Amino acid sequence: MKMLDAAMKRHRHQPDSLIEILHTAQELFGYLDVQCLKYVGHALKVPPSRVYGVATFYNIFSLKPRGAHTCVVCLGTACYVKGTAAILAAIERDQHVEVGGTTPDGQVSLVTARCLGACGLAPALVLDNEIHGAMTPETALARIKAWTDHDRG
Amino acid sequence: MIVDDIAAVRDREHAARAAQKARIAVCSAAGCLSTGGSAVKDALTAAVAEQGAGTDVRVLGTGCLGLCHAGPLVRVDAQDAAPAMFEHVTPALAVAIVSGVVGGALPAEQRCDLTQPFFTRQHRIVTSDAGVVDAERIEDYLAANGYAALEKVLTEMRPEEVVREISASGLRGRGGAGYPTGLKWSTVAKAQGPGKFVVCNADEGDPGAFMDRSVLEGDPHRVLEGMAIAAFAVGAEQGYIYVRGEYPLAITRLKTAIRQAERMQLLGHRILDTQFNFRIDIRIGAGAFVCGEETALISSIEGKRGTPRPRPPFPAEAGLWGRPTLINNVETYANIAPIILAGGSRFATLGTEHSKGTKVFALAGRIVNTGLVEVPMGIPLREIIYDIGGGIPDGRTFKAAQTGGPSGGCIPAAHLDLPVDYEALAGIGSIMGSGGLIVMDETSCMVDVARYFMEFCRDESCGKCIPCRAGTVQMHEILLKMTRGTADERDLGLLEQLAELVTRTSLCGLGQTAANPVMSTLHHFREEYMAHIRDKVCPAGVCPMHAEDRP
Numbered sequence: 035m036k037m038l039d040a041a042m043k044r045h046r047h048q049p050d051s052l053i054e055i056l057h058t059a060q061e062l063f064g065y066l067d068v069q070c071l072k073y074v075g076h077a078l079k080v081p082p083s084r085v086y087g088v089a090t091f092y093n094i095f096s097l098k099p100r101g102a103h104t105c106v107v108c109l110g111t112a113c114y115v116k117g118t119a120a121i122l123a124a125i126e127r128d129q130h131v132e133v134g135g136t137t138p139d140g141q142v143s144l145v146t147a148r149c150l151g152a153c154g155l156a157p158a159l160v161l162d163n164e165i166h167g168a169m170t171p172e173t174a175l176a177r178i179k180a181w182t183d184h185d186r187g
Numbered sequence: 188m189i190v191d192d193i194a195a196v197r198d199r200e201h202a203a204r205a206a207q208k209a210r211i212a213v214c215s216a217a218g219c220l221s222t223g224g225s226a227v228k229d230a231l232t233a234a235v236a237e238q239g240a241g242t243d244v245r246v247l248g249t250g251c252l253g254l255c256h257a258g259p260l261v262r263v264d265a266q267d268a269a270p271a272m273f274e275h276v277t278p279a280l281a282v283a284i285v286s287g288v289v290g291g292a293l294p295a296e297q298r299c300d301l302t303q304p305f306f307t308r309q310h311r312i313v314t315s316d317a318g319v320v321d322a323e324r325i326e327d328y329l330a331a332n333g334y335a336a337l338e339k340v341l342t343e344m345r346p347e348e349v350v351r352e353i354s355a356s357g358l359r360g361r362g363g364a365g366y367p368t369g370l371k372w373s374t375v376a377k378a379q380g381p382g383k384f385v386v387c388n389a390d391e392g393d394p395g396a397f398m399d400r401s402v403l404e405g406d407p408h409r410v411l412e413g414m415a416i417a418a419f420a421v422g423a424e425q426g427y428i429y430v431r432g433e434y435p436l437a438i439t440r441l442k443t444a445i446r447q448a449e450r451m452q453l454l455g456h457r458i459l460d461t462q463f464n465f466r467i468d469i470r471i472g473a474g475a476f477v478c479g480e481e482t483a484l485i486s487s488i489e490g491k492r493g494t495p496r497p498r499p500p501f502p503a504e505a506g507l508w509g510r511p512t513l514i515n516n517v518e519t520y521a522n523i524a525p526i527i528l529a530g531g532s533r534f535a536t537l538g539t540e541h542s543k544g545t546k547v548f549a550l551a552g553r554i555v556n557t558g559l560v561e562v563p564m565g566i567p568l569r570e571i572i573y574d575i576g577g578g579i580p581d582g583r584t585f586k587a588a589q590t591g592g593p594s595g596g597c598i599p600a601a602h603l604d605l606p607v608d609y610e611a612l613a614g615i616g617s618i619m620g621s622g623g624l625i626v627m628d629e630t631s632c633m634v635d636v637a638r639y640f641m642e643f644c645r646d647e648s649c650g651k652c653i654p655c656r657a658g659t660v661q662m663h664e665i666l667l668k669m670t671r672g673t674a675d676e677r678d679l680g681l682l683e684q685l686a687e688l689v690t691r692t693s694l695c696g697l698g699q700t701a702a703n704p705v706m707s708t709l710h711h712f713r714e715e716y717m718a719h720i721r722d723k724v725c726p727a728g729v730c731p732m733h734a735e736d737r738p
């Protein structure tokens with residue numbers, strides 16, 4: 035919370051810094067819970083309805099906790115043409131997780147993106163903040179297995 | 188005098204460069220970094236230190252070198268030899284390259300042929316600094332004559348003259364719509380009142396487009412300089428760059444660049460010791476396609492939901508916080524400094540009658556050379572795809588090129604000889620768009636592609652106006668039925684009606700153009716639709732054609 039306060043102070047508690055502050059909050063806590071939204075709204079003097087409206091409008095903000103690892107599958111055109119839909123389906127099947135969800139053991143969250151700007155490497159995935167290009171369903175699953183084998187023991 | 192300081196920096200850089208035996212440039216754009224580019228850079232740097240070549244050889248991390256699929260790329264510019272480029276470089280090869288530079292004989296393997304059309308047919312204005320300028324050093328940018336245009340503008344020109352020069356260049360907005368940049372600047376310049384704003388649209392929402400990203404990552408100062416010149420021309424003191432949150436590296440590089448420019452008095456207070464003040468702040472987008480639309484972008488900078496509003500009033504009259512606001516795209520700003528230095532009329536000699544200069548395209552999809560290319564306006568599409576792009580891989584055949592993202596269309600083989608400019612593309616139902624060029628072969632189904640883009644627009648519709656919110660849902664339903672083999676000809680009629688309705692009645696560009704992919708594929712690939720509807724088959728073998736399967 036201290037870091038969040040500092041960020042708000044840097045923006046002089048301007049109401050128009052709401053999106054910047056939500057970015058900071060999500061970086062700090064991993065997601066935005068209702069408590070946090072209320073806190074930010076109060077500090078910036080923005081009504082809770084607007085904070086909630088903004089937090090739910092933008093795709094980057096997550097109101098649910100994420101898993102230990104995040105897998106972002108790009109569904110941009112270049113990746114789509116090169117077959118990310120099949121990769122996505124394979125991950126869903128193999129990990130028993132749906133887009134926007136997290137595996138029951140809290141290990142892997144699966145999300146999709148609209149284009150990572152790495153179209154030259156399509157099909158592309160982001161695995162824990164690292165871009166991986168030229169993926170196939172097999173290599174993607176292998177990468178995810180490597181996480182889970184390691185952590186699930 | 189700050190101007191003298193800058194001249195001194197340039198001299199120092201030039202002297203250092205003259206003394207250097209070679210410069211080794213590693214592509215440090217996100218694409219190459221993700222395939223191991225940073226390890227390569229570390230290996231190069233370490234090898235240079237180890238071989239005691241620190242003063243002779245410089246290693247620099249530059250903007251996108253173009254051939255993304257062959258990354259990491261390394262370019263060697265030796266004092267007494269032609270430039271050389273290496274592809275798929277590993278740390279081991281990096282060490283060999285350094286030994287080669289020191290010893291005078293470069294390794295022969297993994298060479299990238301610099302005489303291939305991919306390199307020779309390009310015309311680099313916006314991307315001219317790639318391979319030359321280290322993205323994180325302002326000194327490099329200065330040495331490449333960076334900020335000279337700003338200096339010229341502030342010391343030799345009046346704001347009206349700057350606007351006139353931009354008008355004379357014939358430059359049109361690179362963000363999609365192609366509005367004449369000079370005209371937009373003069374509207375904002377004429378608008379009354381203090382507190383104007385200059386905004387850079389770096390939201391780059393079109394999937395399959397990464398030109399802006401490469402410019403921001405590789406040459407951030409170029410964009411800052413363009414914005415500062417714009418601010419002087421229109422009379423603004425505050426600027427914002429709205430970058431999408433998906434581009435963390437671009438954000439970091441921009442922040443570094445702004446800090447460096449402020450320290451050298453090239454941004455901030457009393458720029459270059461003149462009366463001109465200009466500050467730039469960064470705003471980070473949060474994943475909403477519609478925020479690329481200018482009125483939605485304004486609302487997002489103001490910290491609100493990114494919903495558009497009707498125009499007029501245009502942002503040029505009433506934009507951010509109701510003030511006159513100039514909004515241009517990244518690539519538009521990146522063209523400004525070269526225009527000022529070369530002169531507007533010189534710039535206007537390149538291109539076609541109504542489309543001047545160059546355009547950066549992001550080549551992706553089913554094409555051999557995926558990557559970034561800059562070509563003169565008016566070049567035939569065939570040349571981009573076959574000569575520069577190397578054609579279609581795996582012995583397959585070209586089916587369509589998609590430009591303009593979800594607002595654009597698919598261009599069939601029959602139009603491959605079309606010159607690429609704003610009018611020609613619009614004439615066949617596509618648009619120039621921001622520069623994403625996605626090539627498809629026979630493994631893509633045009634009905635499925637139309638469905639794909641409609642799903643995109645449905646999800647990204649902000650929900651404010653009904654034609655777009657409801658129309659995209661309905662059109663998607665129909666297209667989904669087609670891909671499942673359950674649609675009949677009435678559905679086709681309905682789809683066409685809806686397309687027309689949504690185009691004509693939506694509030695903003697998102698809805699107004701959402702039907703373009705449908706209309707263009709219907710126009711050029713009607714047979715394929717009919718096969719889905721009448722014969723219940725998908726010729727490309729993509730669609731499930733069974734109601735119970737998922738698409």
Ligand SMILES: Cc1cc2nc3c(=O)[nH]c(=O)nc-3n(C[C@H](O)[C@H](O)[C@H](O)COP(=O)(O)O)c2cc1C
Nearest residue numbers: 360361362388391392479480481515516519696697
């Ligand atoms: C739905 C929608 C999305 C857009 N996305 C972008 C974008 O990502 N980047 C961009 O520069 N312009 C985008 N535009 C165009 C902007 O509204 C605006 O025309 C542009 O930033 C003006 O700059 P320019 O004249 O330099 O092209 C979009 C427009 C619409 C309707």
Ligand code: FES
Nearest residue numbers: 110113150152153
């Ligand atoms: S389409 Fe996937 S990175 Fe651009």
